[in-house]
Amino acid sequence: MTYPLNRWYVAGFDWEVTDAPLGRTFLDRPVVLFRDATGRVAALEDRCCHRALPLSCGRVEDGALRCGYHGLLFAADGQCIDVPGQARIPGKARVAPYPVAVVDQVIWIWMAQETGGQPDREPPRVPAHADPRYRFRGGAFHYQAPYQLIHDNLLDLSHVGYVHTKTIGGNARVHMEAPTNVAADGEHVRVVRRMMASTPPATYTAAWPFEGAIDRWQEIDFHVSHLQIFTGAVDAGAEPIDNPDRGGFHMRGFHGVTPETATTSHYFWTMAASSHPDGPDNLETVYRQTADTFEEDRVIIEAQWRNMQRFGQPPMVDIHVDAGANRARRVIALLKENDVENNRESAVQ
Structure with missing residues (x-):
């Protein structure tokens, strides 16, 4: 293992995620950050499942992420919810989501050892921020x-x-x-x-x-x-x-x-x-x-x-x-x- 896994890492600050997707790589894993329909920060694998364009090259629409190549639209849970020009959405049309939490204006991302792994503890606090x-x-x-x-x-x-x-x-x-x-x-x-x-x-x-x-x-x-x-x-x-x-x-x-x-x-x-x-x-x-x-x-x-x-x-x-x-x-x-x-x-x- 190159890095300790199954823990929270810092992905950025709350003020950095605005109305555009933000692409970053953490622990060799490309990730895109954006805000969902409720305004919360979400994180997905930065790769469209259709033709692999980074989703960070796309745009945010009503809390979902639109790929900048063929327009597939992904919700905050990674599920594709729209394929332009096609009524049926393939069952495999999804990308991996990452657990994210914002605490004291710090964005924390859970880097699991296994795909889909969920946090087993709360993110750290930064008492001085409050x-x-x-x-x-x-x-x-x-x-x-x-x-x-x-x-x-x-x-x-x-x-x-x-x-x-x-x-x-x-x-x-x-x-x-x-x-x-x-x-x-x-x-x-x-x-x-x-x-x-x-x-x-x-x-x-x-x-x-x-x-x-x-x-x-x-x-x-x-x-x-x-x-x-x-x-x-x-x-x-x-x-x-x-x-x-x-x-x-x-x-x-x-x-x-x-x-x-x-x-x-x-x-x-x-x-x-x-x-x-x-x-x-x-x-x-x-x-x-x-x-x-x-x-x-x-x-x-x-x-x-x-x-x-x-x-x-x-x-x-x-x-x-x-x-x-x-x-x-x-x-x-x-x-x-x-x-x-x-x-x-x-x-x-």
Whole structure:
């Protein structure tokens, strides 16, 4: 198995699906997203069963999807409901549907191991999207690189002092030497880092009126299909930063990392931030600086992948900052092994 299956992956954001079909590939499977007659997001295999044109080349009509080649019309359940010029609709005229759910403005798609497989759990929540303390914006990047390299990058924030000097960086040595705790529980990996009495980076000073040095935190929660990262700071010594109710400047990032193919990826992200009660709204500032930050990551990761291909991927040396990423890779490796074993048992039965 190339990817862990039987789970929800991020397919995009609710605001991306408008009045036209949206074609994307997830886990090597071409999918088309559109809105049904009730306005809900639906997903079908992106292939007309007649002559294989992508249905994303067609148009939406009254909540159904009209093929752009010969006009076959498909309902949200994949059944063909109209063949122009022909009264009888062939019984096999249907395409595979995918279970979809929209939660906190995130579109989740269930990627089953077997065709027609149905979800056995609810989609994840993104609490910051519904939290009145925050406002958020987001976007999407396409990577010419495997998805696990994006996981590695997000689980190891020691790199920000070198890569993101103009935004969320700061003193590179402080980042590399930050006390770090890594814990794993089933499919969940958590990385917590603290940087006490450090210099605030550009994004922080642009968004919050800090008095000087700050006590800064980075809390990363990895799940197979996404990560949620809570970063922020208070004035140095102002209050404990391990307090769940701490104040100060908060940035809560959502990172939906969905493989497109074995070597390309979708990266769907949002950033929710708090504004100072006596200051202006900082959403636009945080959004712009976050987008710049993630573009810097994309450049680095794609260059990394090109070089890995150039050198044939010889063994790499691990250092102390790799603990979180290595834990996450072990989680995914085990899940893929379990999928293979379950598929083998199903074949025997």
